[in-house]
Amino acid sequence: xxxxxxxxxxxxxxxxxxxxxxxxxxxxxxxxxxxxxxxxxxxxxxxxxxxxxxxxxxxxxxxxxxxxxxxxxxxxxxxxxxxxxxxxxxxxxxxxxxxxxxxxxxxxxxxxxxxxxxxxxxxxxxxxxxxxxxxxxxxxxxxxxxxxxxxxxxxxxxxxxxxxxxxxxxxxxxxxxxxxxxxxxxxxxxxxxxxxxxxxxxxxxxxxxxxxxxxxxxxxxxxxxxxxxxxxxxxxxxxxxxxxxxxxxxxxxxxxxxxxxxxxxxxxxxxxxxxxxxxxxxxxxxxxxxxxxxxxxxxxxxxxxxxxxxxxxxxxxxxxxxxxxxxxxxxxxxxxxxxxxxxxxxxxxxxxxxxxxxxxxxxxxxxxxxxxxxxxxxxxxxxxxxxxxxxxxxxxxxxxxxxxxxxxxxxxxxxxxxxxxxxxxxxxxxxxxxxxxxxxxxxxxxxxxxxxxxxxxxxxxxxxxxxxxxxxxxxxxxxxxxxxxxxxxxxxxxxxxxxxxxxxxxxxxxxx
Amino acid sequence: xxxxxxxxxxxxxxxxxxxxxxxxxxxxxxxxxxxxxxxxxxxxxxxxxxxxxxxxxxxxxxxxxxxxxxxxxxxxxxxxxxxxxxxxxxxxxxxxxxxxxxxxxxxxxxxxxxxxxxxxxxxxxxxxxxxxxxxxxxxxxxxxxxxxxxxxxxxxxxxxxxxxxxxxxxxxxxxxxxxxxxxxxxxxxxxxxxxxxxxxxxxxxxxxxxxxxxxxxxxxxxxxxxxxxxxxxxxxxxxxxxxxxxxxxxxxxxxxxxxxxxxxxxxxxxxxxxxxxxxxxxxxxxxxxxxxxxxxxxxxxxxxxxxxxxxxxxxxxxxxxxxxxxxxxxxxxxxxxxxxxxxxxxxxxxxxxxxxxxxxxxxxxxxx
Numbered sequence: 001x002x003x004x005x006x007x008x009x010x011x012x013x014x015x016x017x018x019x020x021x022x023x024x025x026x027x028x029x030x031x032x033x034x035x036x037x038x039x040x041x042x043x044x045x046x047x048x049x050x051x052x053x054x055x056x057x058x059x060x061x062x063x064x065x066x067x068x069x070x071x072x073x074x075x076x077x078x079x080x081x082x083x084x085x086x087x088x089x090x091x092x093x094x095x096x097x098x099x100x101x102x103x104x105x106x107x108x109x110x111x112x113x114x115x116x117x118x119x120x121x122x123x124x125x126x127x128x129x130x131x132x133x134x135x136x137x138x139x140x141x142x143x144x145x146x147x148x149x150x151x152x153x154x155x156x157x158x159x160x161x162x163x164x165x166x167x168x169x170x171x172x173x174x175x176x177x178x179x180x181x182x183x184x185x186x187x188x189x190x191x192x193x194x195x196x197x198x199x200x201x202x203x204x205x206x207x208x209x210x211x212x213x214x215x216x217x218x219x220x221x222x223x224x225x226x227x228x229x230x231x232x233x234x235x236x237x238x239x240x241x242x243x244x245x246x247x248x249x250x251x252x253x254x255x256x257x258x259x260x261x262x263x264x265x266x267x268x269x270x271x272x273x274x275x276x277x278x279x280x281x282x283x284x285x286x287x288x289x290x291x292x293x294x295x296x297x298x299x300x301x302x303x304x305x306x307x308x309x310x311x312x313x314x315x316x317x318x319x320x321x322x323x324x325x326x327x328x329x330x331x332x333x334x335x336x337x338x339x340x341x342x343x344x345x346x347x348x349x350x351x352x353x354x355x356x357x358x359x360x361x362x363x364x365x366x367x368x369x370x371x372x373x374x375x376x377x378x379x380x381x382x383x384x385x386x387x388x389x390x391x392x393x394x395x396x397x398x399x400x401x402x403x404x405x406x407x408x409x410x411x412x413x414x415x416x417x418x419x420x421x422x423x424x425x426x427x428x429x430x431x432x433x434x435x436x437x438x439x440x441x442x443x444x445x446x447x448x449x450x451x452x453x454x455x456x457x458x459x460x461x462x463x464x465x466x467x468x469x470x471x472x473x474x475x476x477x478x479x480x481x482x483x484x485x486x487x488x489x490x491x492x493x494x495x496x497x498x499x500x501x502x503x504x505x506x507x508x509x510x511x512x
Numbered sequence: 513x514x515x516x517x518x519x520x521x522x523x524x525x526x527x528x529x530x531x532x533x534x535x536x537x538x539x540x541x542x543x544x545x546x547x548x549x550x551x552x553x554x555x556x557x558x559x560x561x562x563x564x565x566x567x568x569x570x571x572x573x574x575x576x577x578x579x580x581x582x583x584x585x586x587x588x589x590x591x592x593x594x595x596x597x598x599x600x601x602x603x604x605x606x607x608x609x610x611x612x613x614x615x616x617x618x619x620x621x622x623x624x625x626x627x628x629x630x631x632x633x634x635x636x637x638x639x640x641x642x643x644x645x646x647x648x649x650x651x652x653x654x655x656x657x658x659x660x661x662x663x664x665x666x667x668x669x670x671x672x673x674x675x676x677x678x679x680x681x682x683x684x685x686x687x688x689x690x691x692x693x694x695x696x697x698x699x700x701x702x703x704x705x706x707x708x709x710x711x712x713x714x715x716x717x718x719x720x721x722x723x724x725x726x727x728x729x730x731x732x733x734x735x736x737x738x739x740x741x742x743x744x745x746x747x748x749x750x751x752x753x754x755x756x757x758x759x760x761x762x763x764x765x766x767x768x769x770x771x772x773x774x775x776x777x778x779x780x781x782x783x784x785x786x787x788x789x790x791x792x793x794x795x796x797x798x799x800x801x802x803x804x805x806x807x808x809x810x811x812x813x814x815x816x817x818x819x820x821x822x823x824x825x826x827x828x829x830x831x832x833x834x835x836x837x838x839x840x841x842x843x844x845x846x847x848x849x850x851x852x853x854x855x856x857x858x859x860x861x862x863x864x865x866x867x868x869x870x871x872x873x874x875x876x877x878x879x880x
């Protein structure tokens with residue numbers, strides 16, 4: 001290998017956590033002026049590796065070379081001084097400050113702050129790379145995409161020449177993703193080196209020059225993107241060939257299960273979160289719900305589950321046995337005591353669906369601990385259920401007594417989905433069911449949803465990856481700012497059409 | 513930046529999380545910590561006072577359990593502290609920071625004293641004691657319920673609320689003392705029913721504090737079972753860990769908060785009954801004597817495990833009694849023992865770090 005060509009080189013990096021080897025002799029190199037994607041399933045060690053570059057962890061073995069010189073990165077400050085900037089998945093910004101104030105926060109300077117000079121320098125960066133940002137806007141007024149822009153400008157302002165982005169597109173709409181990619185390409189053209197961690201194969205293929213693949217902490221190899229296909233990358237990542245097609249069975253005898261009309265909700269501050277939402281969910285169908293994060297998806301599912309205060313409108317449930325129940329104005333406990341089998345996999349898995357510090361058995365108990373008489377809680381049935389789920393869904397856990405918090409994201413989701421479908425629901429609501437999950441786990445979850453669909457369950461699925469929603473769902477409902485901007489047939493619509501509906505531009509085209 | 517300057521600046525030691533540790537190894541670390549703390553204490557004692565540390569340790573031991581009477585007083589006070597700590601356990605499990613045990617003990621004590629004063633000689637002892645027991649629990653429950661209701665319905669801060677209620681309870685006691693003064697003008701209640709011993713807790717099977725022992729140990733067991741095995745205990749844990757999860761599965765969060773605090777306050781009220789009826793036979797603003805706060809330390813050190821609380825409360829009271837002894841025997845300030853207790857606690861708490869993490873020193877790492 002010729003020296004000097006690489007911006008960053010990692011040689012035989014090993015990092016252990018107790019007995020777990022998170023990175024096992026990983027070698028990786030990023031050229032100057034290239035975009036390198038790092039691909040790998042959950043727990044393959046991508047984030048650990050990047051955290052060693054950004055000074056959060058210190059490697060147990062191996063060397064890090066920056067511009068051909070061996071360096072020691074013992075703290076985030078060291079990493080910074082070497083020109084490495086990391087954009088984390090969770091933004092680290094102060095809400096009440098402006099973009100410019102956040103950008104200079106913590107930087108050394110003179111006693112008197114020259115804000116106009118700072119702003120001018122920021123504007124210069126914005127113009128050079130084509131960002132869209134107002135330096136004087138407060139963070140709390142910004143969308144997720146704008147906040148991400150602030151984070152990127154922040155590291156550039158501080159002189160970073162190497163950028164690491166950890167799943168930057170997870171929170172963006174297709175249009176925003178396109179903009180981000182354009183900026184990243186501009187930065188590449190300016191000679192910056194960029195490392196991007198992502199799960200989305202199409203983005204890898206579209207954006208990067210080379211792809212490095214990790215599997216279970218081991219470095220598998222780096223390939224030129226132009227020689228790679230989605231299938232070949234998946235094979236490297238998983239270690240075996242898997243089909244990337246999502247199966248979509250035809251709905252069998254769909255009948256009306258849930259009818260929502262004129263549903264409106266407000267949050268604590270009295271700001272409307274849902275505005276006159278009207279739709280029907282049928283048995284044996286998967287209804288996808290698309291929208292930019294925070295468009296009312298969470299509130300919609302919670303309203304159906306009896307966890308939101310409804311200001312107006314009705315939610316009617318039609319049991320398979322016939323009849324009708326009005327769910328609006330009923331609490332979650334009321335709905336359960338009516339015997340309605342409504343299952344809900346919330347977005348916040350460990351904050352709402354499960355209790356992180358409890359083990360699988362106690363988490364199984366969350367549903368149904370109160371059934372049966374007596375003062376004492378029954379732990380035998382939930383233990384059996386937990387063991388069944390471990391076996392059926394191949395949950396990787398030492399045993400059922402391990403706190404679920406210490407399981408990986410995919411396994412946490414399997415535990416939660418497993419519990420929710422174990423009660424044979426008639427309605428199943430899932431929010432971002434594959435967020436943070438690797439390909440294998442994602443396909444397991446899609447299969448589980450399809451299985452429920454075939455059983456005649458009405459499935460409501462809030463998703464962020466439009467490609468997946470288009471392949472998996474029967475219909476897609478698009479929310480924008482708490483209102484429905486369209487309900488489209490997933491078999492005939494396009495990603496662009498949904499993208500437009502998501503940003504309100506398509507309002508006039510609304511409805512089926 | 514000068515990149516060469518960074519070379520070889522490997523951190524002196526780095527810390528990594530242990531994934532698992534055997535129980536024996538964990539207790540070994542704790543035991544080593546205690547032994548080490550005694551050695552350090554010996555050094556400190558000698559450096560500060562030039563006394564023989566062994567003699568000081570002996571004096572502490574003698575002061576706490578040297579005679580049968582001293583041992584029983586230590587046991588009695590440890591049981592009282594334990595009772596309050598047990599009362600805190602359900603609330604703390606729910607992450608409800610009840611700092612109002614002091615007040616809950618006081619109101620329990622004051623109603624106990626009231627029953628003793630007004631009905632002490634009128635009712636047969638078993639009936640009297642039963643009434644005292646029930647009213648003390650009820651008073652503690654009410655004192656615990658007030659902040660719980662406000663927390664459940666208006667999400668007030670329970671730490672401040674319960675703390676402030678302590679002062680209200682003290683004022684109530686001060687007010688009652690005006691009526692119960694004995695002898696007049698002393699501004700104290702004096703020993704209630706000192707002649708007839710009406711409402712005094714009798715001995716159990718020859719043991720002066722037998723009832724205390726029985727009641728408090730039964731409570732330790734009961735609360736342990738309640739929190740670990742019952743449905744209600746499960747609800748307490750879920751609400752404590754995540755309110756939104758509790759709502760999601762249809763647990764009535766308001767009800768659980770109020771029920772749990774009623775239990776917590778009730779047990780603390782019962783501690784007030786034990787103090788007044790079985791220990792001091794009087795009531796004053798210092799009846800709780802800061803034990804409502806010491807119990808918080810006990811509860812945390814024991815990680816809310818009511819059996820571990822037994823050990824912790826005995827240790828703390830043991831050191832307290834030993835302190836008084838060394839104060840008089842060696843003419844030391846009572847704080848000398850606080851220094852010793854502090855050092856020992858520091859080591860015990862510090863050992864938890866080594867149980868959870870391991871430290872690898874520089875140089876152990878192979879050069880790549």
